[in-house]
Structures are given as structure tokens and as C-alpha cells.
């Protein structure tokens with residue numbers, strides 16, 4: 167199952183990040199996980215939130231460029247090498263992982279957000295192999 | 311529709327009117343305006359020396375500095391009591407330049423703008439919303455009187471309170487918009503932000519844009535925002551000469567017809583002052599031949615253009631001036647290369663991935679000039695590769711057009727400054 171991720175273009179200027187976060191919190195959008203990658207001039211803030219569509223709408227009203235795209239939130243078993251195993255599986259199918267980041271929640275399980283070149287195909291692949299991916303409903307139930 | 315028969319006179323007849331009026335004007339200023347008499351005496355030329363239109367080149371130039379030196383009324387040819395209106399252009403440095411009108415001047419002005427409005431497609435059935443700032447600036451009142459004179463319904467909404475502007479446009483069914491090109495874009499942006507689609511929900515079919523130069527890319531951008539069927543024409547003027555109404559584009563969009571029975575244009579080499587042959591590009595110099603209050607002779611406009619004498623398909627015989635390629639004082643010299651901001655604008659507007667607003671910053675780093683172009687991102691993306699590609703393609707296109715390397719900075723939509731009047735998009739931070 168795929169989940170929606172909200173990505174925001176931010177300029178590397180003092181205060182931009184907090185302004186973006188402020189827009190989200192004001193509109194009741196809460197963040198489950200985030201990753202910030204940047205160059206010297208701008209960055210992309212990638213977020214897993216409870217309500218990505220509202221987040222995008224509010225950000226656009228506030229003058230930010232954002233995008234909602236599909237990602238996979240995958241449960242990683244607590245066994246050494248399990249992430250590597252997962253990656254190999256995906257690569258075999260000629261799917262690229264564009265980036266990934268961790269999702270930290272208040273239990274013992276580890277989760278990773280995957281952005282594969284083909285989210286649907288990866289989702290099917292994982293389902294077939296019994297790898298657990300979270301649904302949007304699961305995310306809503308998560309405790310931060 | 312052609313407003314006046316004069317606009318179709320033969321060249322011979324136009325030149326006959328011009329010579330007659332030129333002689334009269336030169337004689338009048340020599341008698342009545344002391345600084346003019348001094349200038350002419352210094353140049354060794356007397357009113358009697360003007361026997362043909364060619365003799366115009368014997369007369370000295372007038373510059374904005376002359377207006378400043380004679381602030382406020384020193385170059386006026388009538389006593390102050392005969393003036394019925396005063397306008398002033400905001401001087402960015404020092405004193406403003408003051409211009410005055412007699413009743414006769416206002417009538418001339420109205421006639422000139424009526425012609426230009428008709429060239430741009432206006433009729434008495436139009437509802438004309440004037441989104442130029444009213445006040446000391448000549449733009450708004452100039453268009454106002456002309457458009458009223460042809461019988462259209464004026465909505466003098468001025469600038470500011472942009473959401474209300476859109477409401478007027480919708481409720482009054484505005485068909486004609488008067489604005490600077492950049493404010494026209496801004497208004498469309500605001501309309502969209504409040505759920506009004508200018509191409510569907512508004513009835514604007516004519517845009518008379520002026521006070522900034524209109525590049526073809528900008529015209530296209532206005533079409534994109536306001537609809538392909540909108541006739542977008544530019545018009546030209548400056549307060550020193552009268553205000554808007556010196557020239558305007560007809561529906562063939564191939565240069566602006568100059569009201570030659572009121573103004574004589576020349577093109578000069580702006581460095582040597584030498585008059586250039588017909589068709590060559592250079593600085594536009596204008597002589598007012600029917601002004602009473604402030605009849606400037608050989609006024610250096612600093613605008614760079616070319617004159618087109620070939621007949622126009624519209625039937626008007628008045629000479630056309632090419633849409634401006636820039637102003638000599640807008641020109642930036644960056645690492646020895648001449649750059650017009652309009653060239654940068656053309657490049658930016660050719661990218662769908664970018665919004666139409668931009669900012670140009672020139673700085674000095676050590677001994678080198680550094681050019682930075684800030685542009686607003688108009689795509690939604692999650693990919694650094696795509697962002698990099700956009701910046702790099704803009705950069706390489708700028709290099710081709712300007713012959714210079716520029717730094718391209720992508721910024722979020724709606725973050726660069728918007729302008730209601732003349733846009734000020736260039737920040738030159740080099741100490742002069």
C-alpha cells in the first residue's frame with residue numbers, strides 16, 4: 167500500500183523552515199516524519215503528515231510550492247541485514263530508490279519511508295513477499 | 311477605426327504641417343523662453359535659420375537636466391496664469407520634473423490619446439478600467455480624458471486594493487484594461503487567487519499597456535493570463551512631452567504610430583548626438599510642435615528604438631517607432647557587456663517552469679561584476695534533478711542571449727516584489 171508524502175520547496179533563508187512548519191500547524195496538519203535535504207540555495211522538505219491534501223492547499227495559499235506524491239512506508243524487521251535484503255529485492259526488479267528516510271514512532275518497530283521510481287510496482291512486490299507496508303489509515307492511528 | 315483623418319495624410323502633407331508648426335514653435339520659444347534663447351544663441355542658430363525640416367538638426371538638444379536646472383517653471387512658454395494643470399514626474403534623484411498644460415494643451419492631449427485608444431481597438435461601447443495610479447503621474451489622467459472623449463465608460467479605479475479591482479471588473483463588465491504590463495499580470499494573479507478566471511469570468515478584450523516597455527514575451531504572458539483573444543497594444547509617452555499619447559500600436563502590432571502632427575521624431579547616436587539615417591536604431595529625440603505650456607525642442611528621451619516609414623496595413627501614414635528595446639539609462643554594463651533588462655525578461659518568460667516576476671541584482675565581488683537573476687518557481691516538484699535542470703537551462707539561455715554568465719536563484723512562488731506602477735526589477739548594488 168502506498169501513502170502520500172508532502173514535499174515543499176524551501177529557500178535556504180533564515181526562518182523559511184519555521185514559517186512552513188507554522189503554516190502546517192496552524193491548519194491542524196501534524197507531522198509524523200520529516201526529512202530535509204538541501205543544496206546551498208534551496209532545499210526540499212519531505213513530510214509524512216496526517217492530512218497531506220490540506221497541507222498542500224494551505225501551503226499554496228501561503229505562497230509555497232509543494233507536491234503530493236506516493237511513497238511506501240515499510241516495516242523493517244529487527245534482524246541484521248533486513249534493510250539490505252529489501253533493497254536488493256527492489257533493485258532486482260529494476261526499480262530505483264530515489265531516497266529514503268526513517269519514520270520514528272513510539273514503539274519498537276522500525277519503519278522506513280521509500281521513494282521508489284515506481285511506487286505501484288514496488289507496493290505489489292512487497293505485498294507478494296509479505297513485507298508489511300503501512301496504509302494511510304495506519305498512519306492516522308500512529309502515535310508520535 | 312481611425313479616429314482622425316490627419317492620421318492618413320500623405321507624407322508631403324504631414325511634412326508641410328510639421329514645418330509650419332516647427333517654425334512657429336521655434337520662433338515662440340526663442341522669444342519667450344530665456345534658457346532656450348541662450349541655448350540657441352550659444353549654438354549660433356536663429357529662428358529664421360529653420361527653413362526646412364532638415365534644419366531641425368541645427369537646434370540644440372534639451373535634456374531632463376535642463377528641466378531640473380530650470381525647476382519648476384523656467385522652460386515654460388506661457389505665464390503661470392495660463393496653465394490649467396500641473397503634473398510632475400517623481401524624480402528618483404533630486405527635484406521632480408514639472409510639466410504644465412494650457413487648456414489648448416489638454417485638448418491636444420485628449421486628441422492624441424483618443425487616436426491611440428482607437429488604434430488599440432477602443433470604442434464608445436467599452437467599459438474602460440484605468441489601473442494606473444492617479445495623481446501627479448500623467449498616465450492615468452491622460453488615458454482617462456482620451457477614453458472618455460471617445461465615449462467609453464471610465465472606471466477610474468487607480469492602483470491598489472487589487473481584490474476590489476477584480477470585483478469592479480466583474481460587476482461592471484469591464485472590457486478594456488489600462489495598466490502597466492506587470493500590473494496586468496499581477497491583477498490576473500490576484501483574480502485567480504480569489505477564484506476568478508480572467509479568461510472565463512471577466513470580459514476584458516482590450517488591454518492598453520504602457521509606462522513600461524512591452525516585450526513580445528511579456529505580451530504573450532499577458533495573453534496567457536487574460537486570454538488569447540485579448541488585443542494587447544502598447545502605447546508610449548512621457549510627461550515631459552505630454553504624457554501618454556505620443557505614439558501607440560495599431561491592431562497589426564508592428565510598431566507604434568507617432569502622432570506626427572504634434573511630434574517630430576528623430577533617431578540619434580546617443581554618444582555623438584549625430585542624427586541617424588531612417589531605419590537605424592538609436593536614441594529617440596522628440597520635438598513638440600503644438601505645445602503651448604512646455605514646448606520642448608529636441609528632447610532626448612533616452613529610449614532606444616528605430617523608426618519605420620514603410621506604410622502600415624492599417625491605413626495610417628504616421629511613422630511607427632519600434633517597441634522599445636530599452637532605455638539608455640536602464641542599460642547595465644556588466645563586465646563590459648551591455649545588458650538590457652528586457653533581454654533577461656525575454657529569457658525568463660520563455661520558461662513555463664518559471665513565473666513572470668523576476669529580480670535582477672548586480673553586485674561587485676572583488677573586481678568582478680556579478681549578475682544574479684532571481685526567479686519564481688512555477689512547477690511542483692520533489693526532485694533536485696529537476697530543479698537543477700531548470701536553473702541550468704535558464705543559465706545557459708542567458709549566456710547565449712547576453713554573452714554573460716549569470717547566477718540563477720530559484721525562489722518560492724509569490725515571494726518577489728509585485729508592482730502596481732512602473733516595475734523596479736533591477737538592483738544595481740555596485741557603487742558608482
Ligand SMILES: [Zn+2]
Nearest residue numbers: 560622624626
Ligand atoms: Zn498601423
